[in-house]
Amino acid sequence: MRISDLKISKISRYYMVLLILGLMVFSISFAQETNIVAPANVRVFDTPNDGGKSLSVDWDLIPADTALNPNFIRYEIYRSGNPSGPFSNVGFILKGSNQYQDQTVLNHKKYYYYVQAAFKDTTAQSAVIGPGISIPQWFNIARINVLLATIILSVLVVWYIERAKKGEKLFIRRIAGIDAIDDAVGRATEMGRPILFSFGLGVITDVVTIAALSILGKIAKKSAEYQTKLLVPNNDPIVMAAAQETVKQSYIEAGRPDMYNENNIPFLTSDQFGYAAGVDGIMLRERPGAVFWQGYFYAESLIMAETGHSIGAIQIAGTTAVTQLPFFIAACDYTLIGEEMYAASCYLNPDPQMLGSLKGEDASKAIIVGIFTIIVIIATAGFLLVKPMPIINKIFETLVSWFTAK
């Protein structure tokens, strides 16, 4: 017998449907009511690897903490210096999160906490836990990987410097961009045009700007020897001051201090595109025969390099900005790619200490490549042998988490 066979009037059917719907709504709200539970497994502990004045509180998410449940709102954190209270609210965390950092505590003092789940109409309070005591740490254990890498790198650099000092001959491959500096300066001189040098938007705290300063020193010396005007428009006043000093020193070393003119190394503007417009204007008016783009560049790189190309200047670029390298490679005659910028000062000043440090860097790179290769082999083996040998995958995950910087 089917339900349709029963002789039930239309109105009765209507009431039955309403009854079923009512039962469903009741059961859902009943289920939600039963989910009104306090956060469990609440823990308070000293925030690890910090300078103190911080305690962390965590707990298990309550069953009502779901995106679809509008009844549950947030977790509120209460604190007291005494387990029996009075407690005061120190903050809250929206639903979905189960950790709170209280950064308003004093070191070496005991604190007690409870976490309250706040619903629309009611609250549920966890048990009081504690005491938690904040203690400042003397060493960040999470950064032990960085410390080890720093020690290995420093030892390698010092070891190679010592070897170079003892007279061992260390080979450095030729860098075409650096070799071309003399040709570029000579070309500008022959054409009777000035030389233009730009640091881009780099500031003095960028290591690449300091590397560019040593290249500027070499170019300035050559330009003084050839009596060619050198223009260095700047985006940052501190870099301008450093550039002025570097050029002045190079002119003195070349025996031509009279050639130094501070107005050839001006500050233009700190605005990115204002600087690009200013440098483009100088290039179009002065028409330099050689242009050097050395430092840190952003979107203005191609605007300037293409203008340099349009006036027929020989261009040598160098930057560590990976996103701008393709533009320089397309628009310039030579480009120093990434680390070549840093190697340039050793190449220009090949004393044992400089060469040794460069060799130390190369050795570190070889170690890193070795580590990468081993990890790639472990990862591949872990993927292929995930069922028979799950330990390999575990080793891979442990290695990755150890090497990941925190």
Next chain:
Amino acid sequence: MRLQIPLIVVLVTGLLLIVTFFIPHEPFGSLEQRFLIWYSIVAGFTMLLGLDSLTRYHLVRIRDKIKGWGFSIVLLLGLFITLGLGFYSWAKYQSPFTLGSPFMFLYTYVIIPLQATMFALLAFFIASAAYRAFRARTTEATLLLVAAVLIMLGRVPLGGWLWHRMVDFADLIPGTHLAGLKNLEIFARINDWIMDIPQTAAKRGIFIGATLGGIVMSIRIILGIERSYISGS
């Protein structure tokens, strides 16, 4: 002494900052932040140095009637009008950055459009640089050209359209059932592969090399081996 004192300052500062990276305990923990504040203060004052340099540079150009000296007048007028409006807005609105102040009017309707104009030029420069770079003169340039064409096809609607037409064409061959191939979106897949595998590998290689180079350069600076930033070294 003129050389030794800066080198000692650099050594002590460099070592202190390395130590603060590993020791969160006070006074080391907040030292990096403190040094950054000091740098900001010094950098703020050096703006005056920049202003002085800019003004003198253009005054000399005007005085000596150097080619394009008229632009220098425009620049100095722009500089001092902006400065004047900044002070005026500060006095009248308590901040030059208050919306509706003359300074913000200048910023919104002059500086922002000028910046946008310069940035917009990049599109034309990219086109001219790409034309030169993609000329298939050597094997490398040809590879670059092929990769660039594939990437472009994978990123523009034309690539998808072209793939669908190619599949339609193959469907004309009797016995073939290539409807599923349309969803393959081969150009988009090639684009993803080039960007995710060779491109990322090359980028990371350069990045690792540059980072190591930067660290070793920092060691050279801290130990006083690299002195190019000190005049008279």
